[in-house]
Amino acid sequence: MSFDHPGLLYEGVEDYLTATTKFVRGAVAAGDAVLVAVPGPNLTALRDSLSDVAASVDFADMTVAGRNPGRIIPGVLLAFAATHAGRRVSIIGEPIWPGRSAVEYPACAQHEALINAVFTGRDAAILCPYDAGRLDAAAVRDAWQTHPVMIVDGGRQDSPAYVDPIITAAQFNQPLPAVPAGAARQPYSEATDLGRVRRFVAESAARAGLPEARADDLITAANELAENTIVHTPGGGVMAMWTEPGTLVCQIDDHGHLADPLAGRIPAPAHIEGGRGLLLAHHLCDLVRIHTTASGTTIRLHMTL
Template structure:
């Protein structure tokens, strides 16, 4: 069991200064609620706001457990706000910090739960690793609970690789397997399954062809059964990626569409190399004229997976099909 007595608060997290990013391995509901309560109560006692961003039933349980802390604690359903892991840093974590300038923010964030699919998971792991780079030097604490009873061992091993500190039955200790944000994130830059042979594809090379790309996207979205709003979102996302291809790579690209159970999948391939692992995670300055393409794609799509290498980049977008 996690020590959540007043004497054991330091085992849950340093809620006083600097950036702290521990992973919490819990085995039952008592572990979960005890660790989260200790973290949140210490943060509120220190005068800081708390965000609880966890999925489904865990969110309901923490609302009840923390109800006495009132409006010092804010809540978000991670299954909704973090459906696409690529939008969690800009849309959840950084947004909460920006809403409380000059104050230490504390966040309970659970982006990985047993229901996450194999396609979603690498984006989750990459997200957890990159938190360390985005929040380095900030006055914040982010506690990440993981269900050690139900998650498979590979995912538990990754918790040790993506968090500088770990909390378990033996208390809090530094992770000997954490090698830094970017090294940890690179483990999740994995090749994607091949495009199905029956996929509909369209190559493009010049700016004048973007209208064909948009029309092709609209037709594929309508045929698959996306809503009008989803179709408009996907058109914008694909246009952003295709325009980036044309502006920044020499050989054009290809857009492909196919359906999988519950999703329309769209993939954009080009010969560019995405060298910045934080692309799409940090909103650019309001005075910047660019840098919003991948950020917008992450906001509009239900899942975004990226595989980049010196010879090319693949960006795969998933849109949920409503029954």
């Protein structure tokens, strides 16, 4: 089995379609299970260009399926591979596009690095396009770090910047901006505090105007993470909530250290109890940012209003 994870630098629609349709047609001809998960406009262009083989390809809008970058490995890539167990999978995944915000970007780049750790030894190919003409130069430079091979002007070349993916992912374990002075706060330290935590989140979500179904998602995610604090860390934690333009933010701070960079990215086996709190938060929230050190961990949940 072999894993291939090339980054594709493209400029313009024609350049994009030339490389991506070649990848898909080759994979279909080889009998691979094929998934195309790219942002909406590119998805439309690719679907139209692949109409003759579309019946052999799964399509997903990455702005929906991968709205939270932390959801892509478990909810898109591994889920697709599991559905086609025993077959080689070939995937186009485009998690970074013009319009991704500065707060989203570190989670996107970390995701790209961690793909290498998760899929090493698997029979898979994941092609990651980068719009080199419109993305920031820093995003293009990072692509050379997170992909062992790059495709430039139609040619493949080994990336001289690629190193151990865990080391690269650690570069994006970045401190988060300070909690606003006016944010509401709720400390907790025991299991009996979880009811107060849920009410705190529910009341904050109602004040912010978060729809009820999405509020339920946030309550579930926050409760799971608070329970993780109580079970796995000393001294309890503090939850804070506030709004930013178009977003409700919930932050959990505790004194634990999240040592495994793949935590929340790989589903726990069905026979193992627990270990799903962070995975669930990734699934339910629009963005999850994490900063962890030896002295404590911050997890920030974002919900679009």
